[in-house]
Amino acid sequence: MAVESFELTVEALRARRCTKWNKFPETVIPAWVADMDFAVAEPIQQSIMELVKHRDYGYGARTGEVSLEQAFADRMKECFGWEPDPELVQPTSELIQSVYSAIAAFSEPGDGIVIQTPIYPPFLVALDQLNRRLVDNKLRDDGHRFVLDAEGLRRSIDADTKMLLVVNPHNPSGRAYERAELQALGDVAVEHDLVIVADEIHADLVFGERRHIPIATLSPEVAARTITITSATKSFNIPGLRCSVMHFGSPELRARFHTRFPERMMGQVNVIGIDATVAAWRHGQPWLDDVMARLAQNRDRLAQFVKAEMPGVRHYAPEATYLAWLDCRALDLPSSPFEFFLDEACVGLNDGADFGIHGIGHVRLNFATSAPILDEVLNRMAHALEVRAR
Amino acid sequence: MAVESFELTVEALRARRCTKWNKFPETVIPAWVADMDFAVAEPIQQSIMELVKHRDYGYGARTGEVSLEQAFADRMKECFGWEPDPELVQPTSELIQSVYSAIAAFSEPGDGIVIQTPIYPPFLVALDQLNRRLVDNKLRDDGHRFVLDAEGLRRSIDADTKMLLVVNPHNPSGRAYERAELQALGDVAVEHDLVIVADEIHADLVFGERRHIPIATLSPEVAARTITITSATKSFNIPGLRCSVMHFGSPELRARFHTRFPERMMGQVNVIGIDATVAAWRHGQPWLDDVMARLAQNRDRLAQFVKAEMPGVRHYAPEATYLAWLDCRALDLPSSPFEFFLDEACVGLNDGADFGIHGIGHVRLNFATSAPILDEVLNRMAHALEVRAR
Numbered sequence: 001m002a003v004e005s006f007e008l009t010v011e012a013l014r015a016r017r018c019t020k021w022n023k024f025p026e027t028v029i030p031a032w033v034a035d036m037d038f039a040v041a042e043p044i045q046q047s048i049m050e051l052v053k054h055r056d057y058g059y060g061a062r063t064g065e066v067s068l069e070q071a072f073a074d075r076m077k078e079c080f081g082w083e084p085d086p087e088l089v090q091p092t093s094e095l096i097q098s099v100y101s102a103i104a105a106f107s108e109p110g111d112g113i114v115i116q117t118p119i120y121p122p123f124l125v126a127l128d129q130l131n132r133r134l135v136d137n138k139l140r141d142d143g144h145r146f147v148l149d150a151e152g153l154r155r156s157i158d159a160d161t162k163m164l165l166v167v168n169p170h171n172p173s174g175r176a177y178e179r180a181e182l183q184a185l186g187d188v189a190v191e192h193d194l195v196i197v198a199d200e201i202h203a204d205l206v207f208g209e210r211r212h213i214p215i216a217t218l219s220p221e222v223a224a225r226t227i228t229i230t231s232a233t234k235s236f237n238i239p240g241l242r243c244s245v246m247h248f249g250s251p252e253l254r255a256r257f258h259t260r261f262p263e264r265m266m267g268q269v270n271v272i273g274i275d276a277t278v279a280a281w282r283h284g285q286p287w288l289d290d291v292m293a294r295l296a297q298n299r300d301r302l303a304q305f306v307k308a309e310m311p312g313v314r315h316y317a318p319e320a321t322y323l324a325w326l327d328c329r330a331l332d333l334p335s336s337p338f339e340f341f342l343d344e345a346c347v348g349l350n351d352g353a354d355f356g357i358h359g360i361g362h363v364r365l366n367f368a369t370s371a372p373i374l375d376e377v378l379n380r381m382a383h384a385l386e387v388r389a390r
Numbered sequence: 391m392a393v394e395s396f397e398l399t400v401e402a403l404r405a406r407r408c409t410k411w412n413k414f415p416e417t418v419i420p421a422w423v424a425d426m427d428f429a430v431a432e433p434i435q436q437s438i439m440e441l442v443k444h445r446d447y448g449y450g451a452r453t454g455e456v457s458l459e460q461a462f463a464d465r466m467k468e469c470f471g472w473e474p475d476p477e478l479v480q481p482t483s484e485l486i487q488s489v490y491s492a493i494a495a496f497s498e499p500g501d502g503i504v505i506q507t508p509i510y511p512p513f514l515v516a517l518d519q520l521n522r523r524l525v526d527n528k529l530r531d532d533g534h535r536f537v538l539d540a541e542g543l544r545r546s547i548d549a550d551t552k553m554l555l556v557v558n559p560h561n562p563s564g565r566a567y568e569r570a571e572l573q574a575l576g577d578v579a580v581e582h583d584l585v586i587v588a589d590e591i592h593a594d595l596v597f598g599e600r601r602h603i604p605i606a607t608l609s610p611e612v613a614a615r616t617i618t619i620t621s622a623t624k625s626f627n628i629p630g631l632r633c634s635v636m637h638f639g640s641p642e643l644r645a646r647f648h649t650r651f652p653e654r655m656m657g658q659v660n661v662i663g664i665d666a667t668v669a670a671w672r673h674g675q676p677w678l679d680d681v682m683a684r685l686a687q688n689r690d691r692l693a694q695f696v697k698a699e700m701p702g703v704r705h706y707a708p709e710a711t712y713l714a715w716l717d718c719r720a721l722d723l724p725s726s727p728f729e730f731f732l733d734e735a736c737v738g739l740n741d742g743a744d745f746g747i748h749g750i751g752h753v754r755l756n757f758a759t760s761a762p763i764l765d766e767v768l769n770r771m772a773h774a775l776e777v778r779a780r
Contacts, residue, residue: 012444015444016444016446016448017441017444017446017450017451017452017456017661018446018448018449018450018451019448019449019450019451020448020449022451023451033449035448035449039445040445040447045442045445048442049442051407052435052438052439052442054402054405054406054407055429055430055435056406056407056408056630057430057627057628057629057630057631057666058406058408058409058410058425058627058628058629058630059408059409059410059423059425059629059630060407060408060409060630061407061408061409061412061413062407066407092657093483093657093658093659093660094657094658096654096657096658097654097655097656097657097658100652100654100655101655104655122654125654126652126654129652130652237447237448238447238448239447239448239449240446240447240448240449240450240660240661240662241447241660241661241662242657242658242659242660242661243660262490262516262519262520264486264487264490264512264515264516265487265490265491265494266487266657267482267483267484267486267487267632267656267657268483268484268486268487268632269483269632270483270630270631270632270633270660270662270663271407271630271631271632272630272631272660272662273660276447
């Protein structure tokens with residue numbers, strides 16, 4: 001499939017009923033929520049059209065090869081050399097449901113949960129709503145990139161710290177952690193008997209030669225305490241279809257979870273979401289290869305542009321994800337950078353403040369779009385900064 | 391729309407990937423799980439095709455008129471004169487998820503939960519898995535139909551009884567409770583400070599002039615303690631799309647629920663399920679009118695047939711639902727009636743034993759199918775009984 005065929009025009013995007021293109025007025029170009037401006041892969045579309053053709057919306061029979069669980073296990077083995085057990089999979093509608101329920105199942109109110117911050121906002125909301133304590137393991141800026149601070153982590157853990165909530169690849173920094181960093185995390189988890197929740201939804205979106213390392217592959221000790229949560233919805237751009245998985249690294253972990261959350265308390269996944277996910281995982285890679293080529297171009301273009309045209313903005317090109325994290329604190333803007341770019345550039349970004357206190361003064365930019373739309377976004381932002389600097 | 395147009399042939403049904411037509415070997419005609427052998431309404435199909443045309447599978451923007459919450463409120467007002475508050479709606483993937491979470495939120499392990507038995511099996515499994523106690527309020531057979539036993543209910547409640555789990559219209563008996571019966575239930579709930587969970591998923595499927603009475607309309611006192619759970623999936627035949635609602639009768643009830651189950655712990659509903667449900671509730675009634683005409687014919691045909699051709703089988707024609715509850719205890723069969731009809735008649739029914747101890751010796755028959763298929767089911771069953779009687 002040619003690159004041109006999956007990139008959508010502004011007109012096509014506005015004809016949709018998605019949140020991304022409907023949150024802001026039409027004068028604004030959206031570059032916020034993690035939805036790509038690309039049409040889904042043909043195998044996904046075909047799997048959906050097959051159901052639609054037969055109006056096949058009854059209780060679905062999906063076992064063996066066509067089951068979500070088996071497709072997940074096969075995909076993990078093929079991509080990452082990891083062999084999860086299909087029997088230890090709990091389907092969920094989306095990762096936030098998985099995060100909330102894992103927190104509730106494996107910790108008590110008042111307990112500490114480690115998070116590498118800044119972080120995807122719903123995790124912070126989950127801690128607040130469930131009355132858990134944030135054990136703040138801020139990513140360290142080493143001058144070249146953000147890195148995991150294992151020493152800081154060790155110091156911050158106390159007796160009531162029960163879980164480690166790891167997002168790898170990390171959102172919003174775009175870091176794809178190296179084995180040594182993950183090993184340090186795993187060691188701490190084993191030392192302090194922490195349950196690990198590993199959000200690996202961006203695993204497919206690692207650039208270049210690097211490959212994502214599932215935390216559950218580090219060692220049997222780490223695997224046995226790890227709940228891996230993932231979905232095809234991010235890399236294959238079907239978030240509205242709501243289909244994800246939790247994988248428990250041991251039968252014991254799964255049994256503990258089900259004591260608090262029996263399987264049917266988690267709801268059930270719709271047949272279209274299941275079939276689309278299975279099609280994505282089994283047949284979507286050629287499409288994803290094309291998408292990754294576009295994303296890599298956009299990533300490089302953005303990094304060069306920020307360096308050349310946005311003086312004062314700090315940015316490390318992400319190793320993974322289609323999200324750029326822009327540190328605008330040195331700009332000394334009259335309002336938050338989110339408000340500034342929305343009001344002065346008509347560009348709709350994510351406000352870094354939503355990612356925790358270390359995100360204040362930052363914005364997150366979604367570059368999963370066509371080159372012309374990305375150029376327009378960047379030019380608008382640079383122009384607004386230029387006008388202000390005059 | 392002519393009746394013929396929504397009734398599917400055996401060939402079309404077998405071409406699908408639904409559980410109903412895939413559980414048993416091809417020699418068996420299935421008449422079990424509550425899935426209808428009818429093609430969905432055109433407005434539902436159109437709403438899905440609109441999404442498919444645009445490959446519009448991103449995070450969905452669904453507010454106001456096109457929201458699930460507003461469509462639910464409007465439908466309840468139009469059909470039942472009930473005005474639920476869209477602000478007090480929690481979407482869920484399906485009713486079992488709602489039941490599990492309501493039980494966990496409003497009772498503790500060991501507490502008693504009242505259920506009118508025999509009952510839809512997952513409710514009994516939920517009580518078992520969550521370690522709640524069944525307060526068994528068996529329906530009373532008055533010789534003409536099953537009736538609510540309010541006196542028995544009063545006697546069985548103790549200090550640790552916390553909830554009343556009402557299914558109305560009732561599954562499997564097909565009773566659509568009258569106002570006096572519901573009022574008695576409501577009075578008991580108020581007297582004993584019970585939370586009511588009202589499964590009203592069969593509300594659209596009441597036969598004749600009768601109209602479903604939502605429990606939440608009985609009185610403000612009853613409404614304030616009632617969680618109504620429902621979905622368009624049953625009456626509009628889209629269970630695989632997974633979309634349902636919980637409605638809390640008061641902000642206090644909702645707040646209590648969300649303390650234990652924050653909104654995002656419940657997951658999110660997929661956009662296809664939402665759009666299909668909104669289309670069903672807003673534009674599906676003409677199709678449902680046709681379906682109800684077919685179901686009424688089938689109901690009467692079945693009752694006459696059982697009386698004439700299946701001596702020893704007790705059956706009250708249901709007032710609602712497309713489910714027939716057949717008492718086969720007097721037949722003195724060598725195995726359960728489920729096994730007997732599966733083995734000797736090649737008809738796949740639901741085993742009454744799954745509906746609790748009072749369901750032993752019964753089967754549940756789903757008559758939501760075309761007249762020829764229903765006739766084949768009934769003839770096979772009668773023939774098997776006849777052979778045995780020789």
